[in-house]
Amino acid sequence: MFELLIVAGVTISGAARGEDILWSKVDKAMGRPAAVNQDVHRYGFPRTDLNVTLDGVTIKPSLALGGWVAFKPMGSQAMVMGDLVLLETEIEPVMAKLIEGGLDITAIHNHLLRASPATFYMHVGGHGDPVKMAAVIHDALAVSKTPMTAPAAPATPPAVDLDSAQIEQIIGVKGQANGGVLQFNVPRRDAVTMEGMQMVPVGPMGVAEAINFQPTGNGKAAITGDFVLTDIEVNPVLKTLRSNGIDVTALHSHMLMENPRLFFMHFWANDDAIKLAKGLRAALDKAAVAKN
Template sequence: MRNLSWIIVSILAALSATAATAQEIDWQKVDDALGRKAAVSGDVHRYGFPRSDLVVALDGVAIKPALALGGWIAFKPMHGQAMIMGDLVLLETEINPVMLKLMEGGLEITAVHNHLLRANPATFYMHVGGHGDPAKMAAAIHDALAASKTPLTASAPPSPPPAIDLDTAQLDQIIGVKGQANGGVYQFGVPRRDPVSEGGMQLMPGGPLGVATAINFQPTGNGKAAITGDFVLIGDEVNPVIKALRQNGIEVTALHSHMLDEQPRLYFMHFWANDDAVKLAKGLRAALDKTASTKS
């Protein structure tokens, strides 16, 4: 009888855990805390915080927010709560005030570094993580961003959207995946073939969670484009990709980690060039061919 009671208790506990895991998150509370709606991909809710307040130039190119100034936070349901990952774009003077607020809110700092070189003013990137009640974490993110000049009121996209003065069909064919226009920038997300996990949770879909290679083209006239983004690499891929990029006139601007305990261990390689868009796409494809990335 005692064994039967133990079995019943165990079954009820398992059912309770399953119910907690499947519990619906009140996304309206998260939206309200962050002051904007999410872009939803699968079960991931991603919130953008572009630094539209900044006027940043690099090698004479006025950088659009979607090219390299697009901060974001993504929420993925996990064990009845949520896991968050994100990347906040900050000025140097904003780093420590924002970090302090994140720590007070119980969130983790997983990296602080540059993505670009020679940008004026210089921008820095603070990667964050956490696990817990999504509405509380959203409030902590909002409080932290309030310590910077990051716009906290979502602005309406321009109508009509800025034109992409590039042969995007040819870029799609070369890169091997379909790109999309965003704020005057043509963007690609190239997933890795093998799964990536963090804290025991598989990071799917990879793009919204920051574990797909990001490639951005901003037209600069006469078929040219400024490109930046980051390759998502395992250790054995790092130097072959550096070599492929440099051989094709693409500058490597940073190499570092974004997370703390992901599997497999990943490295993020940022890049920059401003040249003929098709030529640069071919150079990027040569680098992608050194990685375990998908290609349609």
């Protein structure tokens, strides 16, 4: 992720792969194993304890309730960023623990409208000793009702009752079934950096166009996610989503000091899955996304 960074007087190149980090200790501090993609270690904290409904749809954790943190190595140190899913009453105690532990809060906001109970999303960041940062994040989440033991994998993964092949063809990238939800990460065409550090891989680092489909029966799906946009892309994408029957539910930042400056647009609809896929593709065409 780092092209070139000076940390404590030591030059660290982008090839740093984190061999100096004892990831088993980070896993222990987080209370669960990581999903590893290239050099990024990502930890999921889905809110499986919550029963959130929106427009009559019971939201699966993998649709919109999947809190996460990701560590990117910087030699023997790491950068961390993440998105924690919280109830309103949990925001202040979790924030206090994170600040006390030296981590940064980079955004707090909604992603959805009309959901019951309402959920909020706290974005965090920092760099330093990954074991210490992991312990801070674990202790902060422990003052919420976030489940602190990793959920057991089901014996049979839930089926995604949609025409996944046709949706993939329309969206233009391969999807992934996760917890009964079809998920897409569409990379942007140009690199995203933070303090000279390239944010890759884009999906685990939260800078891909994220699109999720949850089947709701008879070929319909609830969709949500977020478009990652530059300033000039915001209104063309917003107007395209709305003209295709897709609600825009939030527009905000997630990070600080990224380049280019990015805005995250969240959306929601529950309708024919193929119709919605075409609307999302039209919106993607208004942004500088990578072409297959």
